Amino acid sequence: MSVPMKDGSIKRRPLKRGWTDTLLLVVLLLAVWQGLAWVIGAAELPSPFTTIAFTGRLLTSPSFWPHLLETAKAFGVALLLSVVIGLATGFLLGMNRFAGDLLEPVLVAVYSVPKITLYPILLLLFGLGIAAKVAFGTIHGVIPIALFTLAAVRNTRPVLLKTGRVMGLSTREMISGILLPAAMPEIFTGLRLGFSLTLIGTLLGEMFASQRGLGFMLMNAIGLHNVDVIMALTFLLVLFAGCASGFLLYLNRRFYQHV
Amino acid sequence: MKRATLWRIGLLAAAVAGLEILCLAGAIDRLTMQPPHRMAVDLVRLLAGGALNAAILKTLGNAALAVVIAMVVGVAAAVALHRLPSFRRLLDPLFATYYAVPMFAFYPLLVVLFGLGDTPQIFIGAMLAVVAVIVNTLNGLDRIPKVLLKTARVNRLSPWETAVRITLPCAAPYILGAAKLAVAYALIGIIGAEFIMSTSGMGYEISYAYTNFDNATMYPLIILILAVSIAVNTLLARWERALMVRRGLA
Incomplete structure (x- = not known):
């Protein structure tokens, strides 16, 4: 406002x-x-100051960067796939009433299910390694993007669609000229959710049956009872997720809600 | 039944049949996936054998506990925040970004703090669920018609009576919506935590079966968890919808 x-x-x-x-x-x-x-005591739960100091040391240690890069790579690819597949699915289902009615409940059901149970299947299909993590991140992120896009496209004001048809726009022009701009605010919300869920999925994937990445580092630190590493990593992840989400929220407000 | 529903059932049946054919023909090898009919047979065998009853009871019991904690804490917090608008405004950004944070990143810390028992799992489940409850309940409280609250004041109802007779019934559909989310989040949290690191429960049994290449146990368990959570979610969604329709909100 x-x-x-x-x-x-x-x-x-x-x-x-x-x-x-x-x-x-x-x-x-x-x-x-x-x-x-x-x-609780500093041995079990280090204070903010200790954690931030340790995070600084962790960030300068050379053994940390390969793990961060691995996670960043998996997350980046998964996010790209989520956005592309999610938008495509959303537009297809949103523009075709029957296909939307057919598949939307399936997407909603998958959305609310504990997807971690599907991870072993992905591991068997893709093998151990980055592919399974990417796939797991993608199935987390793709559904909210698809659902929000679907709803937004379906709820486009009919007068806009009619105008487009009167002007004889092709399907591609219809999407780029009318549907996408009209649906953008809601799609943006879906993208924000998809971003977070992709991150959660990628990390979850790394926490189980993985040898690299931040998720693996976290699980490894439990075994070594290294609370400093756990705190520093949790702090970094929360900081990253919080800032990214805050930034996307800010963009959303800036662009679409100042009317 | 609607045409789309029939088609959906048909599509799912065709997908299962397709998997069955691919498995039987050997296009998908047995180490990757069992044919669907074997999964069904194994599921019946596992359930009838009773070997998994303890794990199932433990997971569902913990999930129920996490839901109860999240509902009690969440509704209480929402009522309090509704009374304290400035504090609510302060916490707003926290609620907005809460689900962006990978909550499972806290699990290792919780394991260190509480040990590898049920506590960290219930904690994660309740932590995931509680903010959805707070946000939904606040949403419901915001929508109580002012005239009802005025009527309560005119009739000199005590705060307790106002809550029981007006506030809570009015916000009921939204609180039920909160419960639906709480159940989904609690199951996700608890099964995820069991899966990552624990010593018992359905999530643990899946990861144990996975590490032992025991597909005859793993696939039926996956199907069981999916079926249970979809069934619970659908039932709660139906009930919520019925309440909304009666209220004229849907």
Whole structure:
């Protein structure tokens, strides 16, 4: 929401307040973390300061980077596949009423099922290694993107579609000129969800039957009872996921909700 | 039944039949996947044999516990946050990004803190579920018509009576929606945690069967978990829809 000023400029007051609120929230979370560290004991739960210091050391150690790269590669490929397959499925099902009715409940059912149970099947199909992780990340991310795109395309205002037909647009022009712009706000929400779920899927895949990646490092650290590594990795992952999601939310608001 | 439903059933049946043919013809080897009819036979054998009863009971029991914790904590937190709008605004970004965080990353830490028992699994399940409950309940509380709350004040209802007679019944469809999400999230959390690292439960049995190439146990268990979670989700969704329709919301 924006507030028009006397001189005609637009002041984004709520957005600004959002920043101080976020800052306050971060301080609050750090305080809770510090409090828990005092209660539980630093040997079991290191304090924010110790963790951040250790994270700095971890980031400069050469053995850490191959794992990070492995995870980044798996996540990147999985995200790309999720977006491409998700958008394609969403548009196909959204533009064809019957196909949508046919397959939407299947997608919804798969969405709410514990997909980790399917991971052994993927491992048997793709073998141990990066392919299974990519596939697992993709099946997590693809469904929300497809579902949101489907709903958005289906709910496009009929007058827009009629206008397109009157003007004799081809299917491709229809998608690029009408459906995509009209559906973009909702698709963006789907992409944000897909981003997070792909990350979750990729990491989950690494936590089981994997020899590389951040997920593997986490599981390895349990065996070694290395709480510092666990905390540093969890901190990094939460930081990355939180910032990415926050940034996407911000973009979403900036582009589509300032009317 | 609607045409799409019939076609969907047909499509799924065709997919199963296709798998069956591919397996029997040897295009998919036995080490990768059993033919579907074998999975069904094995599932009946496993359930009748009772060897998995303990694991099934444990997982479902833990999931139920996690759902109860998430519902109690979530609804209570939502009611409190509804009363404290400034605090709610502060926590809003947390709720918005909560599900972006890979919650399973916390599992190793929880194992270190609580040991490798049921506690870290229930904790993960409840942690995943609780924010969905809070957000949905808040949504429901926001939609209570002002006139009803005014009526309550005119009739001098106590806060407790207002909650029992007006607030909760009014928000019921949304709270049920929250319960539906809580069940799905709790199952995902608990089975995932069991799968990654644990000593018992359905998720553990799957990963144990996987490491031992025991497809005769693994596939029936996967089917069982999928069937249970789809059945529970569908039932709750039906009930939610019925409530919404009665309220004129759907």
